[in-house]
Amino acid sequence: xxxxxxxxxxxxxxxxxxxxxxxxxxxxxxxxxxxxxxxxxxxxxxxxxxxxxxxxxxxxxxxxxxxxxxxxxxxxxxxxxxxxxxxxxxxxxxxxxxxxxxxxxxxxxxxxxxxxxxxxxxxxxxxxxxxxxxxxxxxxxxxxxxxxxxxxxxxxxxxxxxxxxxxxxxxxxxxxxxxxxxxxxxxxxxxxxxxxxxxxxxxxxxxxxxxxxxxxxxxxxxxxxxxxxxxxxxxxxxxxxxxxxxxxxxxxxxxxxxxxxxxxxxxxxxxxxxxxxxxxxxxxxxxxxxxxxxxxxxxxxxxxxxxxxxxxxxxxxxxxxxxxxxxxxxxxxxxxxxxxxxxxxxxxxxxxxxxxxxxxxxxxxxxxxxxxxxxxxxxxxxxxxxxxxxxxxxxxxxxxxxxxxxxxxxxxxxxxxxxxxxxxxxxxxxxxxxxxxxxxxxxxxxxxxxxxxxxxxxxxxxxxxxxxxxxxxxxxxxxxxxxxxxxxxxxxxxxxx
RNA sequence: GCUGCUAUAGUGUAGUCCGGCCAAUCAUGCGGGCCUUUCACGCCCGCGACUGGGGUUCGAAUCCCCAUAGCAGCACCA
Numbered sequence: 173x174x175x176x177x178x179x180x181x182x183x184x185x186x187x188x189x190x191x192x193x194x195x196x197x198x199x200x201x202x203x204x205x206x207x208x209x210x211x212x213x214x215x216x217x218x219x220x221x222x223x224x225x226x227x228x229x230x231x232x233x234x235x236x237x238x239x240x241x242x243x244x245x246x247x248x249x250x251x252x253x254x255x256x257x258x259x260x261x262x263x264x265x266x267x268x269x270x271x272x273x274x275x276x277x278x279x280x281x282x283x284x285x286x287x288x289x290x291x292x293x294x295x296x297x298x299x300x301x302x303x304x305x306x307x308x309x310x311x312x313x314x315x316x317x318x319x320x321x322x323x324x325x326x327x328x329x330x331x332x333x334x335x336x337x338x339x340x341x342x343x344x345x346x347x348x349x350x351x352x353x354x355x356x357x358x359x360x361x362x363x364x365x366x367x368x369x370x371x372x373x374x375x376x377x378x379x380x381x382x383x384x385x386x387x388x389x390x391x392x393x394x395x396x397x398x399x400x401x402x403x404x405x406x407x408x409x410x411x412x413x414x415x416x417x418x419x420x421x422x423x424x425x426x427x428x429x430x431x432x433x434x435x436x437x438x439x440x441x442x443x444x445x446x447x448x449x450x451x452x453x454x455x456x457x458x459x460x461x462x463x464x465x466x467x468x469x470x471x472x473x474x475x476x477x478x479x480x481x482x483x484x485x486x487x488x489x490x491x492x493x494x495x496x497x498x499x500x501x502x503x504x505x506x507x508x509x510x511x512x513x514x515x516x517x518x519x520x521x522x523x524x525x526x527x528x529x530x531x532x533x534x535x536x537x538x539x540x541x542x543x544x545x546x547x548x549x550x551x552x553x554x555x556x557x558x559x560x561x562x563x564x565x566x567x568x569x570x571x572x573x574x575x576x577x578x579x580x581x582x583x584x585x586x587x588x589x590x591x592x593x594x595x596x597x598x599x600x601x602x603x604x605x606x607x608x609x610x611x612x613x614x615x616x617x618x619x620x621x622x623x624x625x626x627x628x629x630x631x632x633x634x635x636x637x638x639x640x641x642x643x644x645x646x647x648x649x650x651x652x653x654x655x656x657x658x659x660x661x662x663x664x665x666x667x668x669x
Numbered sequence: 670g671c672u673g674c675u676a677u678a679g680u681g682u683a684g685u686c687c688g689g690c691c692a693a694u695c696a697u698g699c700g701g702g703c704c705u706u707u708c709a710c711g712c713c714c715g716c717g718a719c720u721g722g723g724g725u726u727c728g729a730a731u732c733c734c735c736a737u738a739g740c741a742g743c744a745c746c747a
Contacts, residue, residue: 357672359743367745647707
């Protein structure tokens with residue numbers, strides 16, 4: 173091996189390159205001339221952490237290879253459309269910072285789908301099936317063609333025309349793709365691509381009643397929009413197989429597909445219907461309630477969009493089922509937030525302490541320990557302070573108030589008395605005293621820190637009021653997002669430690 | 670049940686295609702230490718995995734077979 177290194181350094185290097193940790197996403201075949209990819213949510217509610225994976229992965233590949241990134245709103249099922257969701261999805265995508273280059277909405281494109289369906293009838297690739305649904309299922313299970321399958325093209329076109337002019341009621345007719353009735357997977361056999369829906373009315377297209385099914389509109393749009401690569405969950409593997417039949421009937425080029433595995437997410441509610449019910453019942457405060465897994469809830473908790481994207485990219489496109497790790501997300505977020513978050517004192521469960529023998533003193537505490545240029549907060553000591561109750565236990569005889577001075581504790585039973593014990597940090601170190609946060613008794617604002625499973629009450633520096641909407645670090649507590657500020661109260665959400 | 674996919678430390682991930690560098694990568698987590706006027710950040714050390722069983726081979730995380738487990742789909746949803 174040593175000789176190889178000497179005789180053929182390139183070969184030697186190549187051998188070892190293989191074992192370096194590969195960074196970034198795996199290459200996509202056929203990406204030499206750029207890519208066209210899409211993110212295709214269903215507008216049934218706001219985006220959640222599960223959507224973020226597809227959104228971030230596609231986004232990253234478009235950035236890597238160059239090309240177009242299409243946002244396609246898939247609203248072809250009026251039952252699953254929430255009119256408010258169009259706007260929410262738009263907001264969520266803006267928050268995530270995706271490089272979307274164009275947006276299309278499928279309900280605007282129904283005529284396109286109708287036209288392509290007619291072409292497919294003419295090609296003999298599909299047929300208009302008027303069989304009873306249950307009956308068709310039986311035939312399908314038995315691998316037997318239904319009578320409609322052999323209809324002449326003219327009949328198919330006539331029935332299609334009758335569909336479009338509302339000559340059928342809901343449930344009476346469906347357009348089916350000719351696949352392979354002998355296919356071992358019944359899910360592949362002559363699946364439907366159009367149906368009639370009389371109710372509910374589509375919130376954006378009240379006059380529509382012939383709707384394409386997802387397997388058709390997706391193929392039509394992927395082709396029409398020039399989509400080259402599709403990255404989506406493995407729940408679509410069967411759909412990919414089905415969609416191939418449509419591509420074949422048209423003679424179209426099939427995009428490159430990658431299907432990533434299922435991502436289990438614990439600790440938050442993700443089901444749109446469950447979230448909506450909870451909001452309606454008043455269990456949740458809204459779509460951004462921090463117990464939910466929506467992107468807006470993460471934003472409210474102080475998670476940055478970059479952290480979300482980074483966490484998703486680290487997970488990648490593997491087809492293994494995985495469980496999403498909040499720890500990893502928090503770690504990504506901490507990397508981003510630690511350098512920029514200002515530091516403040518928050519005293520949980522405050523106890524008022526009057527310190528005898530202490531001179532008046534003005535403390536200057538750095539806004540950020542790594543960046544002196546940011547300046548300091550000024551805290552004036554004039555006799556009484558608020559201290560964290562948890563630090564005052566009968567075995568504690570000395571504490572150091574951070575950036576101030578040392579205090580010794582004398583215990584009369586369970587009641588402590590506090591005495592000034594000098595300014596020297598070295599004394600506190602020698603006594604192994606905790607260096608704790610404190611607040612001037614006269615200069616503090618009541619503050620509540622909400623966590624997904626409870627709340628901490630206490631007080632914080634008045635200056636925190638100026639940090640509304642930002643993430644700060646409450647020293648010795650953790651990072652929090654300042655959510656609401658009023659004259660006499662501050663509310664914050666706990667982000668992570 | 671049928672059809673398919675997958676299986677590396679607590680979690681995520683690299684390596685698997687084209688067997689030897691793998692006594693297995695990186696991150697996170699956890700434990701310990703250093704640094705530090707935060708239980709943060711940074712630095713150092715440590716813990717911890719190739720699902721099981723056969724086979725092929727001089728040699729298997731990597732190839733083959735079987736088993737097991739998990740997941741997906743089997744809608745006039747997306």
